Amino acid sequence: MITVKDLHKSFGDLEVLKGINAEVKESEVVCVIGPSGSGKSTFLRCINLLEDITSGEVTIDQDVINDPKTNINQVRSQVGMVFQHFNLFPHKTVLENITIGPVKVKGMKEEAAKEIALQLLEKVGLSDKADAYPESLSGGQKQRAAIARSLAMEPKVMLFDEPTSALDPELVGDVLEVMKDLAREGMTMVVVTHEMGFAREVGDRVMFMDEGVVMEEGDPQQIFEDPQNPRTQEFLSKIL
Amino acid sequence: MLEALMDSAYIKSLPFLYEGLKLTLLITIVGLFLGFILGAFTGLGRLSKNGFIRGISTIFVEVVRGTPILVQVLFIYFGISEDLIGVNISGLTAAIIAITINAGAYIAEIVRGAVHSIDKGQYEAGRAVGLTERQTMRYIIWPQAFKRMIPPLGNQFIISLKDTSLFSVIAVGELVYQGRQYYNATFEVFETLVMVCIIYLMITIPTSVILRRVERKLDV
Ligand SMILES: Nc1ncnc2c1ncn2[C@@H]1O[C@H](COP(=O)(O)OP(=O)(O)OP(=O)(O)O)[C@@H](O)[C@H]1O
Ligand SMILES: [Mg+2]
Numbered sequence: 001m002i003t004v005k006d007l008h009k010s011f012g013d014l015e016v017l018k019g020i021n022a023e024v025k026e027s028e029v030v031c032v033i034g035p036s037g038s039g040k041s042t043f044l045r046c047i048n049l050l051e052d053i054t055s056g057e058v059t060i061d062q063d064v065i066n067d068p069k070t071n072i073n074q075v076r077s078q079v080g081m082v083f084q085h086f087n088l089f090p091h092k093t094v095l096e097n098i099t100i101g102p103v104k105v106k107g108m109k110e111e112a113a114k115e116i117a118l119q120l121l122e123k124v125g126l127s128d129k130a131d132a133y134p135e136s137l138s139g140g141q142k143q144r145a146a147i148a149r150s151l152a153m154e155p156k157v158m159l160f161d162e163p164t165s166a167l168d169p170e171l172v173g174d175v176l177e178v179m180k181d182l183a184r185e186g187m188t189m190v191v192v193t194h195e196m197g198f199a200r201e202v203g204d205r206v207m208f209m210d211e212g213v214v215m216e217e218g219d220p221q222q223i224f225e226d227p228q229n230p231r232t233q234e235f236l237s238k239i240l
Numbered sequence: 241m242l243e244a245l246m247d248s249a250y251i252k253s254l255p256f257l258y259e260g261l262k263l264t265l266l267i268t269i270v271g272l273f274l275g276f277i278l279g280a281f282t283g284l285g286r287l288s289k290n291g292f293i294r295g296i297s298t299i300f301v302e303v304v305r306g307t308p309i310l311v312q313v314l315f316i317y318f319g320i321s322e323d324l325i326g327v328n329i330s331g332l333t334a335a336i337i338a339i340t341i342n343a344g345a346y347i348a349e350i351v352r353g354a355v356h357s358i359d360k361g362q363y364e365a366g367r368a369v370g371l372t373e374r375q376t377m378r379y380i381i382w383p384q385a386f387k388r389m390i391p392p393l394g395n396q397f398i399i400s401l402k403d404t405s406l407f408s409v410i411a412v413g414e415l416v417y418q419g420r421q422y423y424n425a426t427f428e429v430f431e432t433l434v435m436v437c438i439i440y441l442m443i444t445i446p447t448s449v450i451l452r453r454v455e456r457k458l459d460v
Contacts (some may be wrong), residue, residue, distance in 0.1 A: 035259035048368060050364050050367060050368065073370055073371075074374055076368060076369075076370045077369070077370025078366060079368075080368070081364075081365075081368035083361060083364070083368075085361055085363065087359070087361035087362060087364065087365035089362065089364070089365070089366075089380055089384075091383050091384050092385075100369065100371070100373070100379060104375055104379065105370035105375075106370075107370065146365075148320055149365075149369065150368070150369070153370055155367060205351060214258075216250065230246055
């Protein structure tokens with residue numbers, strides 16, 4: 001589903017990604033872990049072209065997304081992204097946050113979009129918040145609304161960038177629950193996370209990134225219990 | 241006592257000054273309206289990825305903000321229209337153009353600042369949902385930025401309102417011009433100027449009060 005070949009990304013002189021190769025299969029959940037500044041966010045942002053790619057190739061379903069001929073907006077509408085700080089639109093109600101994509105991008109009728117939005121809100125447990133504004137929601141509710149917003153575009157892939165790290169500990173569970181449901185339904189997901197429990201339980205594979213490269217990858221069991229690379233060992237010993 | 245008041249310039253100048261006030265408001269409102277359109281384009285131009293558009297916008301803003309509005313209106317009225325192109329435009333037209341350009345430059349900075357102050361994550365979320373750059377600007381960034389523009393725009397209204405007084409130099413019959421005409425004929429300078437000030441304050445003070453309320457309500 002996603003193939004990343006020799007992906008390089010520099011900000012000016014600073015090379016942040018130094019040749020990433022990765023493959024995500026359909027319905028697979030890949031968790032990305034690694035120390036701060038290792039390039040995890042940048043990697044995700046390259047997959048939906050929020051950053052332009054310096055060199056290399058990212059393919060989603062046969063489309064080379066960084067080919068100038070590819071319609072970037074088309075690509076983005078197929079890749080959902082959930083941000084650490086939610087980035088809900090504060091001037092729109094929860095419902096409007098969700099319908100704007102289908103209506104403006106896909107040209108869906110308001111009514112139809114609303115129906116989908118209400119279904120999604122039910123799915124993430126926010127049926128009663130449709131008409132609320134984001135500022136009145138708790139962090140966990142915001143993040144679930146943001147997930148619903150992404151799902152409304154019916155993406156082929158969902159990218160999550162530390163979706164729970166801005167949340168109070170007691171709110172993390174609800175968000176992870178929603179993500180687990182998604183995984184169970186077969187959504188292809190790439191999740192940058194510090195939630196090792198989630199990675200272990202839901203992840204099909206774990207990628208450990210450090211200094212702009214994938215240092216080690218494998219199934220969660222192996223990475224967490226028997227890491228081979230000394231950098232992985234050091235990182236895990238610090239956080240576990 | 242009351243009779244004396246009724247007979248003084250305080251009251252008798254009012255019909256005269258009223259004529260001036262109408263022009264003052266006309267110039268301010270039309271000028272600000274056009275200035276907002278100009279400022280919106282220039283302000284967004286300053287944030288453009290296109291270096292040429294950014295350059296032009298920056299030069300416009302810097303030149304206008306770096307020169308006195310009095311010189312600008314003289315330029316428009318005498319320099320450009322009479323001297324350069326050889327057409328005569330009315331003083332009123334020149335005044336409206338001057339406010340448009342001058343307020344436009346300041347509003348460009350207001351627009352730029354407000355748009356710039358919106359969290360970058362908003363733009364990214366818009367793009368991530370699949371909106372184009374334009375749609376993101378129109379539906380996500382602009383509505384949020386516009387809210388933040390309201391207080392400084394109100395401030396600009398007060399500034400531009402007062403700036404119109406300069407147009408008496410090109411014989412536009414706005415408030416100050418009318419006042420001068422009146423006291424030149426009657427020699428009641430003090431009384432007339434007091435009334436002129438009161439009229440300005442009757443607009444500016446309520447505007448400030450409303451602005452402060454709006455500001456508190458918008459919490460910006
Ligand atoms: N827009 C940018 N301009 C310049 N440097 C950037 C930019 N974005 C990221 N970087 C740099 O790239 C490096 C990797 O950043 P990135 O955000 O991808 O790391 P991360 O692994 O997600 O870290 P964290 O766990 O703290 O979120 C950092 O050194 C960061 O300073
Ligand atoms: Mg990050």
